[in-house]
Amino acid sequence: MDKDRIDGNIELNTDQVIDGNIELNTDQVIDRVIDRNIDQDIDQDIDQLIDRIIDNYHGQASALLQILLDIQSVNNWLPGKALARISEKLEVPLSRIQHIVTFYKAFSLVPKGRHKLHICVGTACHVRGATRILDTVEQATGIKSGETDLDLKFSLETVNCLGCCALGPVMEVDGKVHAKMSPIKTSKVLKTYG
Template sequence: MDIDRIDQIIDKHHGEASSLIQVLLDIQSEHHWLPKEALDRVGEKLQVPLSRIQHIATFYKAFSLVPKGRHEVHICVGTACHVRGATRILDTVEEATGIKPGETDLDLKYSLETVNCLGCCALGPVLEVDGKVHGKMSPVKTADVLKNYE
């Protein structure tokens, strides 16, 4: 982890304590998680106690205190997707990646999460990889989508 890069992010937000969440979001999107050293640095520079940073970092699901994979796979298991076969999509992804929801593989390639609705129920079952939505999924199509990621 590059501490200068963390400093750059902090400076981009003018080192204001009120920008804490924005700073954390930037670090999260760059590293895919919030390393301890980064949080220490943020606390020091923004003059925010670590207990507060920890509170915020554990409160929001957007933040992670453990390393996440390069690609974040979200599978919708909301009602509409569920009845359209989200379970089969989930099984396919679990088989292809070898991880269960909430986990990250050893190569830090994928992190898998289930979500409760992505808001595009007409496209169900829905799979989202790195923010890109893949609709009307089938197990075969799911495997094809995953092949596109390195």
């Protein structure tokens, strides 16, 4: 699978998932017909994505974990329909997939934001004021640790050590480490992510 196609897919997917999700979260008075069309589009799209990823592994059930990881990395989370599709294609019972998906922390069964915020609250970062950083982020994004905002922009999580205690307090955004944070610096960093 070439890179461009994957990228194209991310765009398409998140956009549609966002639409679907706002539908779910706001009052559902909007025309039902439109709803259904959107739902069908998401279905088709995710199905295609899954089929492509499964084909990469020649449909082997032993590659289940890798397939799940791939879908997680492209789609940011694993919708229930996706699990059902994988179960069907690989002939692996859904209960086993559910066991695996809930076992590993790398998987999410709820929608995740495009940007993953990790705030270190380990001992070293804590004494250097990690709680203030966390408060700032919580206020700026309006979400608490472990949550995702409605626009699917940010997912916030606390971690216990990122292994660079000399740089604390540390905030990690999409794998990029922001060192020696202060509340002001934190809000500036957050603004750079749209």
